[in-house]
Amino acid sequence: MSSATLQEPAGRTRPAGPPAPRSRSRSVNRQTAAAWLLALPFVALFLAFTAGPVLGSLAMSFTDMKQRDLRTPFAVNGVGIDNYVKALSDETFRKAAFNTAYFVIVGVPLTLIAALAAAVLLDRGVKKFQSLFKVAYYLPVITSIVAIAVIWRFVLAPDSGLLNTVLSWVGIDGPNWLASKTWAMPSLIVMAMWRNFGAAMIIFLAGLQGIPHTVEEAGQIDGASSWQRFRYLILPLLRPTILFTSVTTGIGYLQFFEEPLVMTQGGPLNSTISVSMYTYQQFGFGNYGLATSMSYILFVVIAVVTFIQFRLLREK
Template identity: 35%
Template sequence: MIIKSRRKSREARAGYLFILPAVILFLCFVAFPLIVSFGLMFCDYNLIQAPEIVGMTNLLKFFNDREVGSIFLNSLKLLAVLVPTHVVLGLALAYLVNETGKKLSGVYRVIIYLPTIMTTVSVATAWSYLYDTDFGVINYYLGKIGIGKIPWLASSKWALAAIILFSIWKFVGTPFLYYYIGLQGIPASLYEAAEIDGANRREKFRYVTLPMLTSTIFMVIVLSFISYLQCFDEPYVLTKGGPGISTTTVSLYIYRNFQAQNISYASILSVVLFIIIMIITALQFKASNKWVNYDSE
C-alpha cells in the first residue's frame, strides 16, 4: 500500500509539473489582466499618469455612449450569420468529403483547410484587392453577368457582407476538420445495423450520423460563438471598421480606445464583452444537457 501511495504521489507531482507552464501562462496573460480590467473600470487611467479612482463615471459613460449599441449590434450580426453558416456548411463539407474515396478526400481536405492556416492579415489584404470597386476581380466577373459595380468596402450597406463572405471562406475549414474527425470516429457497426433495418442514406444521416455528432456540433457552436464575439482581424484589415462604424466590432472598438489611451473605458468594454461571452457559454452548456449525446456507441 505504501509503495502504491508513493507511486500515486509521484504521478500527481509529475502531472502538476506538466500543467504548471500552462497555469503560469494563464495566470499571467488571462487571469491577471482580467482582474486588472475589473479594477480599472472604476479608475481614470491613460498609461502615463497613475490610476485615479472615479467611481461609476466609466459605467455612466458606457451607458451614454451612442455608438456602443451599434457596435455591439455589428458583432451580433456577424454572429447571427457566421455561426449557423459554419455549423451547417462545415458539416455538409465534412460529410461530402467523408463520402468520397480516400484518395480524393485527402485533396479536398487540403483545399478546404488550407485557408485556415494562412495568416488572416495576409489573405485579408489580398481580398481587399479582390473587393476593389473599379479593378477588383469580383466586380469584373459580376459585370460579365450583368451586375453593376458593388462598392464592397466603401459602402456601409455592403461592407459587413464583404467581411462575412471573407470569414466564411477563411474559417470554415476549422469546423470542417472537427466534423471530419467526428465522422471518422462513428463506428461502422452502427451504419451496418441501420442498413439491416432497411435505412437509406438520408435515414442513416438523420438517425445515426447526426446523433453521434451532437457533441462535435456543440463544440463547434461554443467555439464559434466565442470566436465571432471577439472578431477583430477581418474588419481591422478589410474596412478599418468603416465606413463610419458600420463594421466596427466590440474588439475593434476596445482596440481604438486603448490606442487613444482611454484605458479605463477599454477595460469596461472588455469586462462587458467577457460577461456576455461567459453568460452565453453558460447557457449553451446548460441547454446541451437536453440534446448532446456523449455515447460513442
Template identity: 50%
Template sequence: MSIPTEVAANAATRSAGPGARPPAGGPRRRRGSLGVQNLAGWLFSTPFLVLFGVFMALPIIATLLMSFTDFRLRDVTDPFHARFIGVDNYVKLFQDDKFLTALFNTAYFVVVGVPLTIVLGLLAALALNNGINRARTFFRIGFYAPVVTSIVAVAVIWRFVLDPQDGLISGLLAEIGVTAPDFLGSGALAMPSLIVMAVWRNLGTVMVLLIAGLQAIPAEVREAGRLDGVGTWQELRRITVPLLRPTLLYATVITTIGYLNVFEEPFVMTQGGPGNHTLTVSLHMYREGFNFFHMGYASAMAYVLFVVILAITALQLRLLKDNTR
C-alpha cells in the same frame, strides 16, 4: 504473480500478532513517495504558474479594477493616481450609441456567420468522409489551409479580391460587362463581405471536428438503418445529425466565441466603416483603449464582452449537457 505492497504488509502484521507494528517499508513509504511525486509535480509546474500569474492573472485582475476608474494615459506611470468612479463606465457604455452599434454589428456577425460556418463545415465533412474518394487528403489540406494562415494576410488578400477597381471579382464581372459593386465601401455589403471571408477561413476548423465525429459513429448503426430502408436524407436527419450533436454543439461553442471576438477582419479590411457599419465591440474597445487612451472605459467594455461570451457559452454547454445524457 506478485503480491502488492499493502497486502504483504497486512499479511505480515497479522502473522506477527495483534501487537506487532507494520513493516517499515509499507504504507508509510508509499505515502512518502506520493508526497515526493506531488512536490516534484508542483516544482515542474512552477514556471508555468509564475508566467500565468504575471502575464495572465495579474493583468486580468488589474483590468477589472481599472474598469471602475477613469484610468487614462496620464496614470500609466502612477496607476494609483487614477480616480475611482464606481460603475460610471458601465452606465456610460449603455448610453453610448457607438457601443450599441458595435454590439449590434457583433451580434449580426455571430447570428449570420456561425450557422453558415457550421452548415458548410458539415457539408464539407460529409463530402470528404463519404463522397470524395480520390485526392481526399488534397481537399482536406485545401479546406484547412486558411485556418493556419495568418488572419492579417488573409484579410489583405480578400481586400484586394473585393477591390471594386482592380480586384479579382471586378475583373471577372468586367469580362461579362457587369460593373462590380464596392463591397467594402457599401453599408449594405460591407458586413456580409466580412462574414463570407470569416466563413471561408473558419470552415476548415469545423470540418476537421465533424470529420472526427463522423468517424466515431459506429458503422453498425448506419448498416442497421440501411437494412430498415432508410434513405440518404433520412440517414442524415435521423442518424448522423443526432449522433453528431455533441460535436456540432462543441464546434458551435468555439466558433461563437471566436466570432464574438471578431477584430482583425474589420481592422484590416474596413477600419469599422463605412459609417460604423462594420464596427465591432473588439475594434471599438481597441480604439478607446489605444487610440484615445480611455483605458478605464475600454476595460469596462472588455468585461461586458466577457460576460456576454460567458453567458452564451454557459447556455450552449447546458444544451450540450442536456442532449448527451
C-alpha cells in the same frame, strides 16, 4: 496443545503489516510537497502573467485611469460602475455590439453548415485526393490575415474585381462591396466563413469517421433514406462535435477584430466596427478604464452565449 507448538518455527518472520497511519501521512505529505515544487514554475508564471493582469484589469475597469496616469497608477480615482454605464450608453459601442451580434448570428451557422457539408463530402463522396482537399480547405486557417486581405480586396474591388467582373458577364453591375453600408458586413462574413470553416471541417470529419458504419447500415436495412439516416442517426451522434465547434467558432466570432481592422477600418460609417475593434480604439485613445470595462462586458456576453450553447447542444 502445549505453548511450544504455538511458537513460530526458528528463522521464520511474520509478514510485514500495513504501514502505520503516521507513516502513510508523512509519505502523502512528501508527495504533495514534491508535486507543488514541480508545479511552482507554472504557478509563478500563471500568477505573474495571467491571473495578475486579469485582476489588475478588472480593478482598472472601476477607475478613471487614462494614459496620463501611467506614471502614477495608484493615484487614480475609483468611479464604481460609471465606466460600464458609460460604455452601455455609448452610441458607437451599441452600434459595435449590434454589428458583432449580426456577425455571430449569421456567420456561425453559415460556417458550421459549410464545414459539415464539406466534411460529409470528404467522408462519403471524395475518396481520391482526400488529403489534398483537406490541406486546401484548411490552408486559409493558417494563412496570415494580411495575405487574405490582399486576396479579398482583389476579389471585391469595385471596378476590376473578380466578383464584379463575373457579375458583369451576366449583365449585373456589382456594388462597391467594402464601401457599401449594405454589403460591407456580408462581405466580411463571407470572408470569415471562407477563412475559418476549414478548422470546423477537420473536427467534423473526425467526428464522422468515429461513427461506426454499422449504425448507418442498420438504418439502411430498416428502409431509411439517406437524408433520414443523416438526420436521425448521424446528427444525434455528432452532437458533442457540433457543441465543440459551435462554442469555439462562436467565441472566435464574438471577438472578431482582424477582418474589419484590415479590410474596412470599421467603415463605412461604423457599419462594420466590432466590440473588440472599438475597445482597441479606446485603448489607443488612452481611455484605459473605459476600455477595460468594455472588455469585461464582452467577456460576460461570451460566457452567457457559451452557457446557452452548452444547455441547448448538450447530450440528452
